[in-house]
Amino acid sequence: MLAAVSCVIALGLTSQASAETLADAIALAYQNNPSLQAQRAAQRALDESWVQARTGWRPTLGLSSSASWQESRTPITERNGEDLDGDGRPDVLANGLPTIREQNSGSVSLRLSQPIWTGGRVAANVSAAEAEVLAGRENLRRIEQQILLNVITAYVDVRRDIEGLRIRNENVQVLERQLEESRARFEVGEITRTDVAQSEARLAAAQAQYQLAQSQLATSRANYAAVVGQNPGDLAPEPSLAALLPSDPDQVFDAVEQFNPNIRAAEYTEQASRARIAGARAERLPNVSVDASLGHSGGRLDPFDRRDYSRNVTATATVSVPLFSGGLVSSRIRQSVERNNVDRLNVEINRRTALQQATQSWNALQAARANIVSTEEQVRAARIAAEGTRQEQQVGLRTTLDVLNAEQELRAAELSQINARREEYVAATSVLGAMGRLEAQNLVAGVQIYDPETNFRKLRFTWGWVPWEEPISVIDSLLTPQPVEKPEPPAVTATPAAAGPPEAPAPAPAAPTAPGQ
Template sequence: MSKNLRGPLLAAIFTTGLAGAFAAPAGAETLADAIALAYETNPTLQAQRAGQRALDETYVQARSGWRPQVSLSDSTTYSDNAVPRAARTLFNSSLKSNTGNAALNLTQPIWTGGRTAAAVSAAEADILSGRESLRRVEAQVILNVVQAYVDVRRDQDGVRIRQRNVAVLQKQLEESKARFDVGEITRTDVAQSQSRLAAAQALLQSAMAQFAISRANYAAVVGQNPGELADVPSLDFLLPGNADDAFAVAEKFNPLLRAQEYAEQASRARVSAARAERLPSLSLRATLGFSGVVSPAYIDRWSRNVTGAATLTVPLFAGGLTSSRIRQSVERNNVDRITIEAQRRAVLQSVTQAWNQLVASRANIDSTGEAVRAAQIAAEGTRQEQQVGLRTTLDVLNAEQELRNNELSASAARHDEYLSAATVLSAMGRLEARNLVPTLAQYDSKSNFRRLRLSWGWTPWEEPISVIDRVLSAPPIPRPMDKPGEAAIGPGLQPPPTVTPASPRK
């Protein structure tokens, strides 16, 4: 399937959409195709990536506190003093003057008391938290794709079942009319067949409308209307063997939990930044200035001024502002630290819910499959018994209705089982494109950050200054800990095996 949009997103109205949906193209769309297209074009995911790149810039902005600041200033002053003629003999000055001043200023921080080091650590932790948020959005988008995919397949099966039911009931009505004409049954039997057929036609229209809604949801998430969708591939290669293993993986790699842990590290660094406001700071300043008459501009007559200074700033009293900010940042860090436990419990709850739903759905698949098999036998037997007078028309109609209901239940069970499996993987942190479609070019959220590390403005002496600023703080400013992620798990989504029919025996 082409990864480009195949045209504008048209409304999936069932009156026009069903023909294209049921006409199978040369190659059916697979779930991997849908995930790949959404991974590259979904606007929610694209916006989150842009937001992460914007967040990367905070690292550069924080490191600018260690870098020199260079400025050029220039001023020109013209004055015209209206001194009375009688008083000019008393003042030995000209009535008009014009002067100019130009200065090149250079300021280099040497030690900021840990302020810049804390800001850099907070920015790094925020970026790490943002990467986990990007993982969370990616998992949510993929989960939406999976749900839209299985919704379309379920509702497509529902339309087919309803169509088959209408066809069977139409044939049953024709048989009832024929038997009524020869006097075998009464008008009541015919009316029962007509009633069931009308109800089945109404249910078919509802199923077609629901199918159109699912197609529209698919187009909104994936980026194009669905065609004939292939069977869903197995997710067993990503699922653990039991709930305990799922809990263990989720505690390590769930993006919500990891993002909160990085948020706590960021707020801890901001506590250090608030405390650093009590420490002195040291900077060097150099100025090269020129001044003289602007007109006529004799540059060789301008005076030159070169100054250099080391400035030590020691905060003494801030009216309680610094202490208040320290207490505020400490409490915010307490909130983030406590929220880690709350997030851990929420993750375990979501894993528990999804895992139990998966177990129940798998049990339902077996039960509904057996119910369909038994209902097929019952419906066929009832039709045959009706032909010999052992069953009534109502018995046949009830048997057909039970069969269709069981077929719909079986389709819903398969839908729920697959969606539950994807939800378990999302809670664990494994529902990622690199695991599902490893052949797809993966977006690297770290590449932009690596590029900014030595971007415009970097100076070679900022590295030793950063070490001094970090070590000489009280206490030293820690760097955020980047936790390793889980390695990619193969082989990815594989197409379901093709069942080759056995050759007939001779």
């Protein structure tokens, strides 16, 4: 059994020569995670809504054509000698059958329509679409940060469970030796059967805990594979995140209010609904457009003669003024205003939620750092106590139960220590997520960053764009609020995922209180 246990533990030990780093896991998930890829595709689809909105300023060109064929049968009662088929010659009824007359004709027309001023209707749609695109980018940032948080959590979970399995294995080995020693001492009469039974019970419990630790490690490995895309190998120690974390909680809250993706997405959504208020009010304003058409009609197709066709050319300027809509426009305005009120309140809801999460994560981080210091001291003291208890047992000052209890306290302290380190790292990652800094460009050096603006810029001049679209858009946008794009989160030059081992935790400052709470 011990040989099998040693093989399992060896699979979890890190090899610095070929260790898989956290940067490797983040880069792999950033490039290949299907949830993240799907969100990027959804953002590219959202970009098209802006192009579709701008088509309201562009001309529309349509071509229509028609062809007809007609057959007429003249009753037999008609008189002979009449020209019934229009060929210039008198018709003759043969064998009492009716005369058949055939006709055909064709037409073709080309129509062009160009909006000049829509009263701001199209401008409102474009502004709303642009704000929604910006909100979509923040949602993409949110999904990216959630994926990276999942990657980091899965990474440290696997490392924690590998270390936990090692501790459980050592516990089993120590208790096996303790049981052998107890049986030997029982044979010579130094201890009683009760001492042996106590050793056997502790060993059975340790073996059960070892099996649970194996199951927990298998679960963590499955979670890692699901989010990263491959099974974990030999995982190197996770690096320090100190370069990305501020020392002052006020800096955390300032970053949350400026760069938290949930808050920014809510603000862009509010800008979109505000533009739709202007669009609803534009329904009361005139609409100016110019239409032109060119058509040929009236001639025969068979036999075809161009001289038989008449040509029609028309040009029309149209001013459409809405006078009465039965209250429909007023209702749409009120509806848009209330929807904007909802979005405006959602900004405050997301702000409070983000500050609450930042406060919880910051306090959890400080508690975990203090816990690391405490557990290190606990492990040191428990190791000394366990060694001393074993030596005192040899001279009869301690019982077998005392030794078993000391060993159990030592293992519990070691497990608390590795769990505290895991909690500290996850809490630090959560703080970065609330601040909007949990991004691949801040965590991995040299990774190819996906820029959603690249696709959007390509759509600026696509098929259908016309040069006079720009002056028309300027005139149409005079009464429409334009979206205000917020500054991008600053990139941090440090790349902690490629740095060295974690730094020692700093002393925990006083618990912060989020502003406005």
